[in-house]
Amino acid sequence: MNSSILTIGHLARQTGTKVETIRFYEKNGLLPEPSRTEGNYRAYEPDHLNRLSFIRRARDLGFSLDQIRALLALSDNRGQSCAAVDAIASKHRAEVEKKISDLMALKTELDRMIDQCGCGVVADCRIIETLSPK
Amino acid sequence: MNSSILTIGHLARQTGTKVETIRFYEKNGLLPEPSRTEGNYRAYEPDHLNRLSFIRRARDLGFSLDQIRALLALSDNRGQSCAAVDAIASKHRAEVEKKISDLMALKTELDRMIDQCGCGVVADCRIIETLSPK
DNA sequence: ATATGACCCTGTATACGCTACAGGGTCATA
DNA sequence: TATGACCCTGTAGCGTATACAGGGTCATAT
Numbered sequence: 001m002n003s004s005i006l007t008i009g010h011l012a013r014q015t016g017t018k019v020e021t022i023r024f025y026e027k028n029g030l031l032p033e034p035s036r037t038e039g040n041y042r043a044y045e046p047d048h049l050n051r052l053s054f055i056r057r058a059r060d061l062g063f064s065l066d067q068i069r070a071l072l073a074l075s076d077n078r079g080q081s082c083a084a085v086d087a088i089a090s091k092h093r094a095e096v097e098k099k100i101s102d103l104m105a106l107k108t109e110l111d112r113m114i115d116q117c118g119c120g121v122v123a124d125c126r127i128i129e130t131l132s133p134k
Numbered sequence: 135m136n137s138s139i140l141t142i143g144h145l146a147r148q149t150g151t152k153v154e155t156i157r158f159y160e161k162n163g164l165l166p167e168p169s170r171t172e173g174n175y176r177a178y179e180p181d182h183l184n185r186l187s188f189i190r191r192a193r194d195l196g197f198s199l200d201q202i203r204a205l206l207a208l209s210d211n212r213g214q215s216c217a218a219v220d221a222i223a224s225k226h227r228a229e230v231e232k233k234i235s236d237l238m239a240l241k242t243e244l245d246r247m248i249d250q251c252g253c254g255v256v257a258d259c260r261i262i263e264t265l266s267p268k
Numbered sequence: 269a270t271a272t273g274a275c276c277c278t279g280t281a282t283a284c285g286c287t288a289c290a291g292g293g294t295c296a297t298a
Numbered sequence: 299t300a301t302g303a304c305c306c307t308g309t310a311g312c313g314t315a316t317a318c319a320g321g322g323t324c325a326t327a328t
Contacts, residue, residue, distance in 0.1 A: 009305080041306080114220065127219045128216075143276080
């Protein structure tokens, strides 16, 4: 058979993805269903590998699967305006910024709480006290 | 009946928690099972309210339910050393710090990617290009 | 007495993004 | 022909809730 045909295991190794995750992406419409061999094995082509690499890169950058689905659809329409792509990426960046500022506020509170702990007995613990209702 | 007895709805309103969430905490061992009325309604006492307030405060500070279970157990042993409490809080703070630095690294990458976008057509889009395999 | 509507009950399904089985089939190599 | 690496499907689990279906209870209004 064609030497460019890949099994799911090859795809997994080449993209650092678990086999189950690849099947999960297929079931969730991110990766098109490949054809099958006589023995019912998935037979991938180079395009599948490219698409999976794209997905993994986007996941590493924290995009949701929904966002990735949209990015994939856009990247398949190469003549379209890039503004929609920019919108998705910018929205994601805004979400990341929000998370960072939420976590920094959280850390400030944790710092205050932990710094007060004199590490005596629980009855006098400022951490427990901070959590307890008045 | 006793005027200090509370329904689940009262507990919910007083702590800003959804009724389903309170039942969820009970099923997961964070809130002890209250006694029941004749009509099989949960009948809470002030202690339940205090405990739920504690849980919500800790959740607001980002502690996991496992960590909260441990904090609750510790706060019930008031003569014990406070070091275990400090350990849980410090571990949580470290996790928060890790998340912040991960997200800041992510944001740097997103910034770089988005700043390159000239917003022409998808074929020339730097965002798509960044995501695509070489 | 009854009707309404607010509240409560249990149990199950859903969300996200996987991961981990169980129980089987296929394929290459010794 | 036997082994072991690989593949298949289907289901359940993680954490932290939220939502809903289909029913029961309770207080108030008429």
